[in-house]
Amino acid sequence: MREGIPAVAEAVRQAASVAVCCHLNPDGDAIGTALALRLALLRVGKRVEVFCRDRVPDLVAMLPGAETVRSFESLREGERFDLLFTVDVSDKSRLGEGAFERMAAVCGDTCQVDHHETNPLFCRVNCVDGSAPAAGLILRELLAALGVPLDREMAECLYAAIATDTGNFSFGNVTPEAYRTAAELLEAGLPLAEMNRRLFVLQPEAQVRLTGRAIGSMRVFHGGEAAVMTLSRKDFEDCGARTEHADTVVNRALAVQGVRLAALLREDGGRTKASLRSVAPDTVSGIAAAFGGGGHAQAAGCTLDLPLDEAAERIAEAFRLALDGGKA
Numbered sequence: 001m002r003e004g005i006p007a008v009a010e011a012v013r014q015a016a017s018v019a020v021c022c023h024l025n026p027d028g029d030a031i032g033t034a035l036a037l038r039l040a041l042l043r044v045g046k047r048v049e050v051f052c053r054d055r056v057p058d059l060v061a062m063l064p065g066a067e068t069v070r071s072f073e074s075l076r077e078g079e080r081f082d083l084l085f086t087v088d089v090s091d092k093s094r095l096g097e098g099a100f101e102r103m104a105a106v107c108g109d110t111c112q113v114d115h116h117e118t119n120p121l122f123c124r125v126n127c128v129d130g131s132a133p134a135a136g137l138i139l140r141e142l143l144a145a146l147g148v149p150l151d152r153e154m155a156e157c158l159y160a161a162i163a164t165d166t167g168n169f170s171f172g173n174v175t176p177e178a179y180r181t182a183a184e185l186l187e188a189g190l191p192l193a194e195m196n197r198r199l200f201v202l203q204p205e206a207q208v209r210l211t212g213r214a215i216g217s218m219r220v221f222h223g224g225e226a227a228v229m230t231l232s233r234k235d236f237e238d239c240g241a242r243t244e245h246a247d248t249v250v251n252r253a254l255a256v257q258g259v260r261l262a263a264l265l266r267e268d269g270g271r272t273k274a275s276l277r278s279v280a281p282d283t284v285s286g287i288a289a290a291f292g293g294g295g296h297a298q299a300a301g302c303t304l305d306l307p308l309d310e311a312a313e314r315i316a317e318a319f320r321l322a323l324d325g326g327k328a
């Protein structure tokens, strides 16, 4: 059992009411883990509310309890909880400005479950495991420690958490535990094919059309090793698309055989936001940093104070330089 699980379990046992909080711009792991925890706590008779700064993304809006997620603004005068429980939150600033302090002030105790190596252990009780591919996996272990049996609804939430953070069990972060837990979720009644279709196949029409615009704009250069796509504000308007619909579009450029460096640039007011991706061992974090951005080695981003076309030219030039220098 992970270090920290018994202490978190004890903090939960001591609490009759729990405020579960997940990070801003929540993803499948954040929402899935929070909603699985909500269901488990309800089963053992606790009062529980889930809070998040931003709305639940369409991808996981079908999960049981998604409609109950509240904003921090909805906190009522005099509303209190015995325990503040954060899930998948790498740092308290990731709850949104002042949100942790505001919630901690109305909660008797604080605890967390997270899988970010850099977590500074900002709660009183912490279970943080940087080697876990999803917060949902750690939560599954906590539920076992609490003696809460899995049911179909909890299995759906936990599957959404684990499957999204592991790229449907395909990324290098996948562990044997992830597959063992998936087996437990199946035993609990998980509708696997339906879940995979909802999480990894279905997209809103606007997103499919926006992806088409991006692919149509794609320039492949430097002997087929680099690809840059652009999306203008007009593209978003024509497709009826929102910013979140562009989230994974950059991967389409990285899917082109031979491409080592890929970018998606989108108009954002008078500026341009760039999402950069590379195939290991090539990296894009240095390129993003050179434009004042940051991120991971193979997935980074930056904002350029330039119109879309000029920004695309600058990124293309940076890609050429990196590929020529052999140290991309």
Ligand SMILES: [Mn+2]
Pocket (backbone or CB within 6 Å): 029, 030, 088, 115, 133, 134, 135, 165
């Ligand atoms: Mn996560």
